[in-house]
Amino acid sequence: MTTYKNFSVETDADGIALVTWDMPDRSMNVFTEEVMDELDKITDQVTADDKVKGVVVTSGKDSFSGGADLTMLQRMLKLFNEENARDHDAAIKMLFEGAGRMSWLFRKIETCGKPWVSAINGTCMGGAFELSLACHGRVAADGDKVKMGLPEVKVGLFPGAGGTQRVPRLADPQSALQMLTTGSSLSPKKAKGMNLIHEIVEPARLVDAAKDMIKGGLKPVQPWDEKGFRLPGGPVYSAAGANLWPPAIAILRRETQNNYPAAAAILKCVYEGLLVPVDTALRIEQRYFTEILQTTEAAMMIRSLFISLQELNKGARRPDGVEPTKFKKIGVLGAGFMGAGIAYVTAKAGIPVVLLDRDMPSAEKGRDHSAGLMDGLIKKGRASAEDKEKLLSLITPTDDYGQLDGCDLVVEAVFEDSEIKKGVTEKSEAVLKPSATFASNTSTIPITGLAKNSKRPKNFIGIHFFSPVDRMMLVEIILGKKTGDKALAVAIDYVRAIKKTPIVVNDTRGFYVNRCVLRYMSEAYQMLIEGVPAPMIENAAKMAGMPVGPLALTDETAIDLAQKIMKQTIRDLGEKAVDQEQFALINTMVDKHGRHGRKNGKGFYDYPAKPAKKHLWPGLKELYPQKAPEDVDVEVLKQRFLVTIALEAARVMGEGIVTDPREADVGSILAFGFAPYTGGALSYIDGMGTAEFVKLAKALQKKYGAQFKAPKLLLDMAAKGESFYERFDPYAGKVKEAA
Ligand SMILES: NC(=O)c1ccc[n+]([C@@H]2O[C@H](COP(=O)([O-])OP(=O)(O)OC[C@H]3O[C@@H](n4cnc5c(N)ncnc54)[C@H](O)[C@@H]3O)[C@@H](O)[C@H]2O)c1
Numbered sequence: 050m051t052t053y054k055n056f057s058v059e060t061d062a063d064g065i066a067l068v069t070w071d072m073p074d075r076s077m078n079v080f081t082e083e084v085m086d087e088l089d090k091i092t093d094q095v096t097a098d099d100k101v102k103g104v105v106v107t108s109g110k111d112s113f114s115g116g117a118d119l120t121m122l123q124r125m126l127k128l129f130n131e132e133n134a135r136d137h138d139a140a141i142k143m144l145f146e147g148a149g150r151m152s153w154l155f156r157k158i159e160t161c162g163k164p165w166v167s168a169i170n171g172t173c174m175g176g177a178f179e180l181s182l183a184c185h186g187r188v189a190a191d192g193d194k195v196k197m198g199l200p201e202v203k204v205g206l207f208p209g210a211g212g213t214q215r216v217p218r219l220a221d222p223q224s225a226l227q228m229l230t231t232g233s234s235l236s237p238k239k240a241k242g243m244n245l246i247h248e249i250v251e252p253a254r255l256v257d258a259a260k261d262m263i264k265g266g267l268k269p270v271q272p273w274d275e276k277g278f279r280l281p282g283g284p285v286y287s288a289a290g291a292n293l294w295p296p297a298i299a300i301l302r303r304e305t306q307n308n309y310p311a312a313a314a315i316l317k318c319v320y321e322g323l324l325v326p327v328d329t330a331l332r333i334e335q336r337y338f339t340e341i342l343q344t345t346e347a348a349m350m351i352r353s354l355f356i357s358l359q360e361l362n363k364g365a366r367r368p369d370g371v372e373p374t375k376f377k378k379i380g381v382l383g384a385g386f387m388g389a390g391i392a393y394v395t396a397k398a399g400i401p402v403v404l405l406d407r408d409m410p411s412a413e414k415g416r417d418h419s420a421g422l423m424d425g426l427i428k429k430g431r432a433s434a435e436d437k438e439k440l441l442s443l444i445t446p447t448d449d450y451g452q453l454d455g456c457d458l459v460v461e462a463v464f465e466d467s468e469i470k471k472g473v474t475e476k477s478e479a480v481l482k483p484s485a486t487f488a489s490n491t492s493t494i495p496i497t498g499l500a501k502n503s504k505r506p507k508n509f510i511g512i513h514f515f516s517p518v519d520r521m522m523l524v525e526i527i528l529g530k531k532t533g534d535k536a537l538a539v540a541i542d543y544v545r546a547i548k549k550t551p552i553v554v555n556d557t558r559g560f561y562v563n564r565c566v567l568r569y570m571s572e573a574y575q576m577l578i579e580g581v582p583a584p585m586i587e588n589a590a591k592m593a594g595m596p597v598g599p600l601a602l603t604d605e606t607a608i609d610l611a612q613k614i615m616k617q618t619i620r621d622l623g624e625k626a627v628d629q630e631q632f633a634l635i636n637t638m639v640d641k642h643g644r645h646g647r648k649n650g651k652g653f654y655d656y657p658a659k660p661a662k663k664h665l666w667p668g669l670k671e672l673y674p675q676k677a678p679e680d681v682d683v684e685v686l687k688q689r690f691l692v693t694i695a696l697e698a699a700r701v702m703g704e705g706i707v708t709d710p711r712e713a714d715v716g717s718i719l720a721f722g723f724a725p726y727t728g729g730a731l732s733y734i735d736g737m738g739t740a741e742f743v744k745l746a747k748a749l750q751k752k753y754g755a756q757f758k759a760p761k762l763l764l765d766m767a768a769k770g771e772s773f774y775e776r777f778d779p780y781a782g783k784v785k786e787a788a
Pocket residue numbers: 382383384385386387388405406407411461462463464465466469472473490491492493513514515516
């Protein structure tokens with residue numbers, strides 16, 4: 050046996066070398082510079098060794114590999130930028146070579162003259178799946194935990210190690226394009242159906258089955274290297290090709306609104322690559338990959354959606370020196386809309402939950418919500434009847450506070466009423482151990498005020514979920530003035546345990562997320578008042594990259610809730626705190642026309658009974674004199690949405706409400722889908738350049754109003770030429786892994 054740091058190679062009596070990838074310092078295998086060096090050496094070793102007849106590559110971990118370590122790309126881009134400042138041609142050459150490193154290593158494997166089989170034992174993503182595609186045989190273990198795919202497009206990249214060329218040479222071009230441009234992952238069954246793997250076997254037989262392929266005489270030649278190879282969908286210029294490409298381009302435009310250069314590059318790369326032999330095709334892919342690596346979108350998406358997201362998920366904001374909490378029991382107060390969801394995600398993480406409401410029927414109804422969600426999963430084949438039983442057995446519905454005894458954490462989700470919240474806090478604390486943490490899920494009441502109801506304000510914190518709880522991945526953790534480190538650590542441990550992403554926010558009206566969302570909706574009301582036709586408003590938001598239009602979003606959260614919030618803000622802060630024209634619009638919608646939103650079927654949209662689809666309410670046209678569509682500049686509408694939200698995020702940073710730019714960025718994408726290609730609300734500003742952004746905000750302020758006034762922080766940053774990640778360096782004082 051030969052051992053490398055990250056691999057071992059063991060050749061058996063039949064001459065089959067088993068290459069096992071098992072990185073000692075990682076929980077999941079990833080491609081790093083060192084891994085590529087070692088794999089290169091192993092390829093030379095097994096090729097030169099006459100005793101070796103074939104190679105099986107597998108993993109020593111639960112998963113196969115997560116693909117490339119993107120910090121490696123970040124390092125490469127940093128070197129590129131430094132070199133680019135000195136010598137552009139040399140910098141591009143360096144980037145081109147770096148971009149092709151993995152691809153040519155895989156090509157070397159597939160043309161080495163000996164058969165390689167990939168034995169896929171678990172998650173196999175990105176570069177690792179591309180390695181598998183370069184192998185002559187691919188066997189996957191059967192089971193739920195095996196997923197494979199090429200998700201690069203989700204972080205602004207594309208599969209640059211042969212993925213764009215091998216997938217459409219194996220699968221039919223339509224499913225290949227769909228897989229590559231959406232980054233969706235595949236079960237073994239689906240992958241086999243697409244002709245991407247050869248066999249699915251029992252996990253215990255995986256390596257033997259892979260070896261059997263070699264013993265059965267597997268040819269060390271890929272189909273595309275054989276004479277007479279034909280593309281599965283026929284040549285690009287065939288009649289079938291003519292039917293495929295124009296609609297594919299149209300669909301991609303519709304889905305991405307041309308906001309994602311990587312998705313467009315995939316399409317070009319596949320099209321051009323299929324016209325030529327594979328070696329040239331790989332060079333085409335390398336060229337496009339080099340281009341994509343230089344885009345702002347790739348840099349920002351890698352930073353926010355890969356690196357920052359991982360760091361926050363690992364508890365980057367957890368205070369040091371507090372023992373991790375192993376949750377034995379969690380209490381949820383209020384088994385309504387939110388409480389029922391919180392109980393479900395907690396039990397899903399295997400933690401016992403006491404679900405308390407005013408009476409047993411309400412508490413039981415809360416548990417039924419979990420039963421309903423599990424039924425949905427069972428129907429889709431993603432859970433079994435036993436899973437459902439097990440999950441339900443973890444939820445104890447009750448109306449008895451005595452049951453909270455022994456809870457490490459209680460999350461309160463009763464009515465949004467300070468007096469009721471006070472009552473349940475006092476009753477719980479009478480039973481809870483003094484060290485227990487008490488959290489409120491309030492969406493509007495300041496945590497510092499609520500903590501006054503507690504005998505132990507140090508243990509009091511906000512844990513703010515978004516609805517629907519089972520689907521929304523972000524949780525805001527709100528610090529009251531007296532919240533202690535232990536409560537913060539417990540809250541982060543809990544959010545991590547339920548596999549969601551925590552961001553830490555200081556106490557303020559609307560916290561972080563809702564402040565930004567309100568700006569988004571308010572800009573749409575402003576546009577309605579200006580007479581912009583409603584369909585243009587909704588479309589412009591989607592073209593800017595927002596997943597849900599602002600009017601549809603208001604309907605979802607309820608127009609009467611918007612009215613309530615405005616009224617409360619006027620009561621608390623005075624009339625000037627709310628735009629009076631917008632207040633009048635919302636009052637007209639609710640009081641005059643009875644339009645409360647989706648919940649009563651009448652909002653900015655009408656919601657007819659299924660199967661008819663929702664459509665914008667025609668009465669909107671009567672509210673304000675309408676502008677002609679040709680008098681509206683859609684590009685400006687798009688800018689207004691992104692700029693107004695980004696400005697609010699900048700204000701939040703300036704006020705010290707959020708202190709880490711990673712949280713503002715990741716939070717904006719996970720909570721309300723802020724145009725992901727920008728990398729989030731602050732990266733949108735960083736990507737444009739602070740000075741340029743301030744210029745744009747000033748121009749919008751002049752034309753559309755004070756909502757576009759740049760805060761002092763931004764003016765200061767623009768004057769100094771600073772970005773958010775320089776001003777609020779999240780790595781300051783720490784060893785910077787992601788250089
Ligand atoms: N609805 C949302 O989208 C959302 C989002 C984030 C946060 N929140 C917050 O979550 C909390 C709950 O909201 P919801 O939408 O689930 O409300 P809900 O009306 O659906 O549920 C509240 C539940 O609390 C129970 N309850 C009321 N008084 C109680 C008491 N004294 N003791 C025990 N149980 C009691 C009610 O019976 C009800 O089942 C509120 O603070 C709200 O602001 C709501």
